[in-house]
Each structure stands twice: as C-alpha cells, then as structure tokens.
Amino acid sequence: MNKKIVASLVMIGSMVALATGATIAYFSDQVSDTGNTIAAGTLSLAVNGSHNTATDTFHVSNLVPGGWQTAQGAGGVALKNTGSTHGDAWFTIANVVTSGDGSLANLVQPVCELNDPPYGHTYTPANYSITQLSGYKVDVGTINPGQTVDVYCYNLWPNGTPTVDNAAQGETITYDVVFHLDQIIP
C-alpha cells in the first residue's frame, strides 16, 4: 500500500485512541472529583487585630480547686481572616512552662467556646488539661474572607483529691496559644 495512505491511517487510529482515552479520563475524573480548580488569592490571620504576635491574651490568677475563671481582659480572642480565600482555623497550646512540680498543668482544663450565636458550641474536647491540649489540634472551623470568629475561653479546675490539689497550689503555668489558618482548596 502507498506510504502516505498508511501514514494517514496511523494518524486516524491514534487520534481515535487519544480522543477515547481523554473522554474516558474526563468521565472517571468526574467520578473521583479531584482537583479541577485553582485557588488564587491570599490568606492572612489576625488575632485581636494583630498579624504577628498577640501578647498577654489569657491570664488567670488565684484559681482554686472546684472553681473556674474567665481569662482576664476580653476573656477571649477575635480570629479574623483578612485574606481573600477561605481558611480552616485551629489552635494548639505550646511551650508550657510550670513552676513547682508541674501538677497544675495536669489539673487545669481550658475551655474555649464560640462567642457568637449559636452560643454553647465548645471547641476544646471535654476534660482535657493544659498538658493534654499541648500539641492537640483544636478545630475552630472555616473562617470566610473578612469574617471574624469570636472565641471565649475560661479555665476550669475540677475538684480532685486533696493531696494532689494541695500540691498544685501556688503554682504558675505559662504557655503559648498558636492560632493557625490553613487554606481550604476546593
């Protein structure tokens, strides 16, 4: 057969094969629904209006066993997404430093709630002490561009055994709270 005819036939065959392959790939991609979007934009988090470090946010003094106290000052933080894309907010406790034998960190339970309607949604897991929350990822959820989520926090010291509670008296814990905002890619 003529060479040119063979070349044309080969071309037709490969085009049909490639087009079929692409169509199959298109439909299977629709099923698995993976990454058909590109997310341009910026993401930036502000905690109480600060983009760098927020200092002296949560302070509680004179905490007693069986009691609870709101953090002094605002009693909470305002997390604002100042970027242009949606973000997933979460926080964790880091760099816990204790005076004394360190037992207070195992007893005090920080509780953080949503300070907006609907009230009563708690972010922190129940009965988790500062020690347990150290390195634990506490999810706050999605914050849309321009949106602010108010988080209200207090510290709880449930009654324990007197010996343990007594040992912790007079102790001080200092710690960092690291707030994260991660981009959500649709």
Next chain:
Amino acid sequence: MKRKLLIARNAIFGLLVLYALFIILTSIGLFGGRAYVVRSGSMSPKIGVGALVFDSKSSHYKIGDVITFHRAGFTDPVTHRIVKISKGTAGKPVYTVKGDANTAADSQTVKPGDIIGKVNHSIPYIGYADVFIKTLPGLLICILIPAVIIVYHEVLSIAKEVTALKIAKTKSKSRRSKAIRLSKLESQKQVSKIVASILFLVLLGLFVAQTSSASLSDQVTATRNSVTAAPRH
C-alpha cells in the same frame, strides 16, 4: 537561505516533539517522575498559582529542595520547601517543610516515605489550561474537535491519494506529472497537520497531569499566657 530556514524549521519541530513527549511521559509517571499542576499560592513567587511542576524521585533531599509529598487527610499531594531536617525514629530523617509565602513552617512534618519527588523545574500558568481542559467545553474545544478535524483531513487526503494513484496509472504523461504535483502539495500540508497533532498531544498531556496544592497558611502566636493557682492557706 531556503536550506537554513528548512533546518531551523526542522529543529523547532524536533524540539516540539521532544517537549510534547516529555510532558506526556512525565504526566503519566514514566521516567520515575510526575507532572503536577500547583493549585494554590504558598510557593509564590517561585512557583505561582497554576504552574506545572515536574517532580523526580531522588535518593536524598536537602534543605532548600522543593518537594511534592503526600499529607495525611489530604487527597492532593502538597508542594513545599524543606527548611529543616531532623533525625526521627530508626535514624530516618524527618523533614520540616514550609511554603515560601507562608509565615511559618507546616505543623505536620514529612516522612521520607511520603515524598513523591523533588521539583526540578516548573512552567508558570500552564495549569490554568489544564483546569480548562478538564471541563466539558475544554475537552470538546481542545481535544475532541481537533481530533475530529485531523481525522477528517486524513480521510480527505487518503481519498486524494487514491485518486492520484489512479491517475498515475494512466499512460498520459501530462496527467502523470499533475499527479506528482498533487502528491507534493499533500506532503507540504502534512507539516501543518503534524504541528496540529503535537499541540493536541501537549494538551492531552496536560489532561492527564495531576494536581498538587501549595496550601497557604498563616499563624499568630499568643505568648505569655498564664494560669496561677491561689496560694496555699
């Protein structure tokens, strides 16, 4: 002069073919590497949103390397830069990674087994084409319609070739030379067809390229928080 032009044309053509083959083969994971469309901007300005990156496996990774890796809880692999290497369990390295545009390193570290490869080079903006091709209009405009046009032309050229062959079999000398002219004309047209099919192949390569994210993240640390227990009475 004409000869030089011809050489230049062939050289460009050859490069295009190699490039098309390279994109397609890496897209489907040959050469031990892969191509990924970066869907977000944490590696900008070095790797912008919509860039196509080419990854290849490496025996060891160093600080400063941009790597693509699997991350637990994410369907898409992530492309970020290694900023720290520490020793993990059993002496295996643990990589801390960070997006160039992010303020802090990622909280999740990367194990050697999760690394897909190291980014060798990237082409900006091509990913936008990829995203378009993966839509139904994109599939029609970039792949199915060109394929139909190419097939149609090939069918026509087969018909012409058959006619030319028939004419050539006749004894008339003038008709035979006409047939040869027709045939030459066909082979000149062939070049544009090949260029068209290369474009088509590149697009198809993009179609099969996977996506990777370079997720933006920001963090703010609230320092010096304290809890003080009441003093002992």
